[in-house]
Amino acid sequence: MQxxxxxxxxxGANRGLGRAFATQLLERGATKVYAAAxxxxxxxxPGVVPLQLDITDPDSIAAAAATANDITLLINNAGISTGANLISGDLETIRRxxxxxxxxxxxxxxxxxxxLAGGAILNVLSALSWFAYDGAGAYGAAKAATWNLTNGVRLELVAQKTLVTGLHLGAADxxxxxxxxxxxxxxxxxVKAALDGIEANRLEVVADDWSAHVKASLANDPSQFYPQTVL
Ligand SMILES: NC(=O)c1ccc[n+]([C@@H]2O[C@H](COP(=O)([O-])OP(=O)(O)OC[C@H]3O[C@@H](n4cnc5c(N)ncnc54)[C@H](OP(=O)(O)O)[C@@H]3O)[C@@H](O)[C@H]2O)c1
Structure with missing residues (x-):
C-alpha cells in the first residue's frame, strides 16, 4: 500500500491528529483526500475534499460512503474522551x-x-487499549474493544486483501x-509513524515508548502493572 x-x-479531520493525517496524506502524494468532519x-x-460525517449517525455514514465511493485508504481517527469512570461515571456518557x-x-x-479490496484501513487506537487509568475507565474500555475489533475485522478482510492496521499512542499534543x-x-x-507503517504493510504501529512499555507489561501478572490494586 503506497x-x-x-x-x-x-x-475527524478538522483538528488534532485527523488534521495532521489529512495534511500529511496530501504532502505524501495522495491523489484525493476526503477530510470528513x-x-x-x-x-x-487547502487541497482536500471536505465531507460531512458524524460517525455515530448511520445516515451520515451512508451518505459519506455514497460520495466517497472511490477510496483506497480509510483512516478511522474520530474519537472522544469524556473522562468518565465505569462505576461512578454517568452511564449515558459511558455509552457515548x-x-x-x-x-x-x-x-x-x-x-x-x-x-477497500486491495486497500487499507487504519484504526487510531491508544496505549489505553492495553491499560486502565483512573479517570478514563470508559475510554480505555472502548479503546480495548476497538483494538480487538481491529484484530477481528482484519481476519474477515484478509480474503479481499485489505490491510488493517492498529495505531497505538500515548499522549499527543x-x-x-x-x-x-x-x-x-x-x-x-x-501520523508519520502511522503512514510509514501502512506503507510497510504493518498490522500494528506502536508510536511511542510508553505504548511499547504498556504492551510489554501484558505478558506479566497484572499485580506488577497495578501494584496499588493488590489487596
Ligand atoms: N491526543 C492523544 O493523546 C491521543 C492518544 C491516544 C489516542 N488518541 C486518539 O486519536 C484520535 C484523534 O484524537 P485527537 O487527539 O486528535 O482528539 P481531538 O483533538 O479531540 O479531535 C477529535 C476529533 O474527532 C472528531 N469527532 C468526535 N466525535 C465525532 C463523531 N461522532 N463524528 C465525527 N467526528 C467526530 C472531532 O470532531 P469535532 O471537532 O466535531 O468535535 C475531532 O475532529 C481519537 O481516536 C483519540 O481517541 C488520541
Whole structure:
C-alpha cells in the first residue's frame, strides 16, 4: 500500500491528529483526500475534499460512503474522551464513548470495507487499549474493544486483501490532551509513524515508548502493572 496515488478518507479531520493525517496524506502524494468532519465548514486544509460525517449517525455514514465511493485508504481517527469512570461515571456518557469509539469505528468499516479490496484501513487506537487509568475507565474500555475489533475485522478482510492496521499512542499534543501536563508527542510524528507503517504493510504501529512499555507489561501478572490494586 503506497500513500502516493491513494484516495483517502480521514474522519475527524478538522483538528488534532485527523488534521495532521489529512495534511500529511496530501504532502505524501495522495491523489484525493476526503477530510470528513461533523461540521465540514471547519475544514481549512487547502487541497482536500471536505465531507460531512458524524460517525455515530448511520445516515451520515451512508451518505459519506455514497460520495466517497472511490477510496483506497480509510483512516478511522474520530474519537472522544469524556473522562468518565465505569462505576461512578454517568452511564449515558459511558455509552457515548462506546457509540463513538467502538460502534462508530465499526459502522465506518462495515460501510466502506466492500470498496477497500486491495486497500487499507487504519484504526487510531491508544496505549489505553492495553491499560486502565483512573479517570478514563470508559475510554480505555472502548479503546480495548476497538483494538480487538481491529484484530477481528482484519481476519474477515484478509480474503479481499485489505490491510488493517492498529495505531497505538500515548499522549499527543491535541485538544484531547489539553489538560495533561506531561510530555506529549507531536501529531505530525504520530501520523508519520502511522503512514510509514501502512506503507510497510504493518498490522500494528506502536508510536511511542510508553505504548511499547504498556504492551510489554501484558505478558506479566497484572499485580506488577497495578501494584496499588493488590489487596
Ligand atoms: N491526543 C492523544 O493523546 C491521543 C492518544 C491516544 C489516542 N488518541 C486518539 O486519536 C484520535 C484523534 O484524537 P485527537 O487527539 O486528535 O482528539 P481531538 O483533538 O479531540 O479531535 C477529535 C476529533 O474527532 C472528531 N469527532 C468526535 N466525535 C465525532 C463523531 N461522532 N463524528 C465525527 N467526528 C467526530 C472531532 O470532531 P469535532 O471537532 O466535531 O468535535 C475531532 O475532529 C481519537 O481516536 C483519540 O481517541 C488520541
Amino acid at each position: 500513500i502516493s496515488g491513494s484516495i483517502a478518507l480521514v474522519s 461533523r461540521r465540514p465548514e471547519t475544514i481549512d486544509i 464513548e462506546m457509540d463513538t469509539n467502538f460502534w462508530g469505528t465499526l459502522n465506518m468499516i462495515r460501510a466502506f470495507a466492500p470498496r 491535541t485538544d484531547m490532551m489539553a489538560d495533561y501536563d506531561g510530555p506529549k508527542i507531536a501529531p505530525a510524528a504520530v
